[in-house]
Amino acid sequence: MSDSFISPEEVLFADPRSLIARAIESYRPAEEINVADYAAKHRILDNRGGGFVGRWSHDEAPYLVGPMEALTEQQYLTTAVVGPARSGKTTIGQNWLLQSVDVNPADFLVYAQTDDVIESYVKREIAPMIDTHPSMKEKLGTRPVDNSLKFKRFRSMWVEFLAAAYNNLINKSAPRIIMTEIDAYPANLGDAYALASIRRETFGQESMVLAESHPDAALGSDPSRWTNGIMKLYRDSDRRIWWWPCPHCNGFSSPNPTASVPMTLHWNADAPLDEIRESAGLLCPHCGTLIEDKWRRVMNRDGIWVGQGQDISQDGDVTGELIASTTAGFWITGLMSPFIIGGMGSLAYDMAKAQRDFETTGDDKDLRAVTVKRWGLPYQPPRAAGSLDSQAIASRAEPGLRLGFVPEGVRFLTAAVDVQANRFEFMVRGWGVDGESYIIDYQKVTADPATSQKDWDELLMSLEQAKYPLADGSNRGMKILAVGYDSGGQDGVTLQAYGAWRRARKRRSARRMGRFDGRDGWTILPLKGASSLNAPALVVTYPDTQRKDRSAGARGEIPVGFFNPNRFKDDASTQLQVADGGAWRVHFPAALLANEPPHPFFEGLVAEQRRPDGRWEKITPSARNEPLDLMVMTNVLAFLFGVSRMPWSSPPVWAAPWDENSYVVSSVELLVEGLAKVTQVARSLGNEKTTEMPALATTARQSRQERLRQLVKRLPG
Known part of the structure; x- marks a missing residue:
């Protein structure tokens, strides 16, 4: 035998049980997980x-x-x-x-x-x-x-x-x-x-x-x-966005700015940058509480993905089914991430700094980078301030349009009320295909908005009951789809505005028309402009200021539309620059012109200018900007009801052509309602100060008999 011979005792054999176990393991199906x-x-x-x-x-x-x-x-x-x-x-x-x-x-x-x-x-x-x-x-x-x-x-x-x-x-x-x-x-x-x-x-x-x-x-x-x-x-996906509950009221909202109820990052835009970093907080749209960074982890743990086809209640109940799509889409924003160095304070700091640098240099490179890579949002380049000239807009006023009448092409009406110390100003605007619009009515009404319930009720009732005659001579009229009004301003106005809504709700004039892109669409809606430049376009929420209890489960009953005035003034500026007919063109009746220039209504449309940072401000402190504010608020209501996405070939019945439109009433209906109104006026109106009614105008000091004669005279047919 050679020296290389290995005896059987020296051979190491594998464990047969281990071999069998490994062989069996290879045949086992993979874990389904x-x-x-x-x-x-x-x-x-x-x-x-x-x-x-x-x-x-x-x-x-x-x-x-x-x-x-x-x-x-x-x-x-x-x-x-x-x-x-x-x-x-x-x-x-x-x-x-x-x-x-x-x-x-x-x-x-x-x-x-x-x-x-x-x-x-x-x-x-x-x-x-x-x-x-x-x-x-x-x-x-x-x-x-x-x-x-x-x-x-x-x-x-x-x-x-x-x-x-x-x-x-x-x-x-x-x-x-x-x-x-x-x-x-x-x-x-x-x-x-x-x-x-x-x-x-x-x-x-x-x-x-x-x-x-x-x-x-x-x-x-x-x-x-x-x-x-x-x-x-x-x-092209099912477009899911993240919703989370407020740690103070448990109301659900989303850190995504496209949500119907977004939770936004709030800071004082004029504060020093270091103060912005320290004080920035998430603003709950339900209870108005500022939420500190430490709560984000807890909020994320209770978060829910909600996509197209689904709806989520304030309590976090998800209803509906995701739309059918072969792509599952998820949108993470910077506010959701626990890995952001410095937390959400650093997000506010970076955004504020980039906005200030852009305002100084005009270079938006850093602003773009912060928006996209830090916040996780598509970048919208700041719009250049358009050159709006009141005379140029006034020159487009059309003699063929009659103030107080609904021209061909209008599918629905929105009305807005601006509140001043001694009066209301209101505008009615008609909307047609592709956002083309017409000014239907514009009036000033002497009133005491801070203290008088009667003035509020008379104004809102006149707008609720108004039927603007169609321009086709058919003796038909169109009712207003939605009325929005400014609910802020001087002391007392907010309480009066909320009280007016409660009374309108009680008489069933304030009605919820349904959900539009996740927002509640109301026929009467108090409005407030958000102060933050980064505020979402529009949020409809229920922050009843008279509610003392802020605990979870306590909800306000009054809807309020919080809108970004800078965003909607950008839109109004763009619309006012459209000189040719078609999409987003605004048409003005010649009756809005003064006897000679300057024309106050048109001066009011251009009373503000856009700063480089995107914020709008008055050209002079004394400038009257009510027409612009009314343009904005009528636009907010049209946006709420989906004017930019309206399927005009198969619209809802309230935006259908006149013969099928549920808000167009016949001459018989006008007569019956008008007679009922005359009876109501005869019973309740005295010689006191009243509003000017849009389609059934009255004056402040007419006698009862003269006012009744005027009401009957204005009835179609």
Whole structure:
């Protein structure tokens, strides 16, 4: 025998039970578990040198659960996630990779904007994740070709990491694709998502694309301008946004500015920057409380994703079904992220500083970066102040339009009331296809708004009962769809305004018409302009100021429309500059002109100018701006009822053509209602001061008999 002979006693044999167990294990079906649940059980975070270290917890960023769950839901082919930097959105893809390698294998393509970015991502994120998780490390191939910088072969699947170049997008195929920061891909690619999506189509319903990014490519806040990048995907998705409860009143609102009831970050725009950082707080739209940064984690833990087709009550009850879509869309904002350095105070600081720098330099580079990458919002470039000239607008007044009559094309009416110390001023505006509008009526009414219930009731009742004659000579009239009025100002006005609404509700004139984009649409609505430049366009909420109890479950009964006056003055300025007929053109009857220039009504339309920071202010302290304010408030009401999205070919009955319009009344109906009104006037009116009634005008000092004769005379037919 040679010296190399090995005796049987020296041979080490494998444990047969271990061999059998491993063989059986290979035949067992993979654990059925979605990405979110898998991450909660198995993901370890090892952000040494700065960041969280330890087992994954959904409590840190609960809003990531929804996108992770969508990745394995069969009805979806794409998951689109909008979000700022440091919001955790890239961990969604990492957790998906981890879950796939361990229990749900399938090949992956992972794209980033450049080779340098993809190499850095693999080194800083993917390699440490593999080392930290035995479920990945043990399945990684041992040959050099199986574990290169841009290619990883695991047991039963592979992952390739690529720059978003044209050849890489069209020459590769895999059932699962991750596209990180898609809005940063080279512009010459065109629609990068479309190119990549084709490469997974042969895998059918078993495929999934995860796309995530800051919203860099969006052209503003209007969904019609979300034509590129991540916001295009989000636009075509089920559009979910995050809702959370106020820690003080439990009322649900959203940190997303597009929500019907948004919770906004509030700060004093004129304060020093350091003070802004220290004092900024979330403003609850329900109870008006300022919420400190420490509460965000608790609010997130009770948060809910709500998408299109669904509605959420103030108590957090979600009703309705998500719209059918093959794309699950999620929008994370900076206010949601617990990973923002410095918290929401730093968000306020950065935004205020960028706005001030822009006002000084005119360069919006920093403002864009803060909006997109810190706040996670599409950037809307500040609008240039348009050059509005009162004489130019007055020259467009039309002799063919009669004040007090509804011209052809008007589908519905909105009315607004501005409150002054000794009077009301009101405007009635008619709306037609594509937002084309007409001034129907404009009047000043002597009154005492701060103390007189009677003056409030007479004004609102006259607007509630008004029927403006149609210009076609048919003796028909159109009623006003909605009346809004200023509920702020001098002492006493707010209490009077709220009391007037309660009485209108009692006589059933203030009615809820339904929900429009998640907002309650009321026929009579107190309005207040928000002071913050960053306030949402419009929120309808119920902050009854007479309610002493602010505890959870206590709700005000009075709706108030809080609107962003700067946003709507931008819109009014744009509309007033439209000189040709058609979309958003404003038509003025010649009766609004004075006998000779200057024309006070038209001077009032241009009494304010836009500052570079986007805030509007009077040109001179003494300028009368009531016509502009009335234009704004009539626009707010039309916006509430969806004028910009109105399906004019199949509108609701109150916006239908005249022959089908529920707010158009016949001559017989006018006569019956008019006679009833005469009887009411005969019983109740004396010789006191009264308002001017829009379609049935009275004067302040007429005798009872003369007033009745005038009322009867004005009845159509």
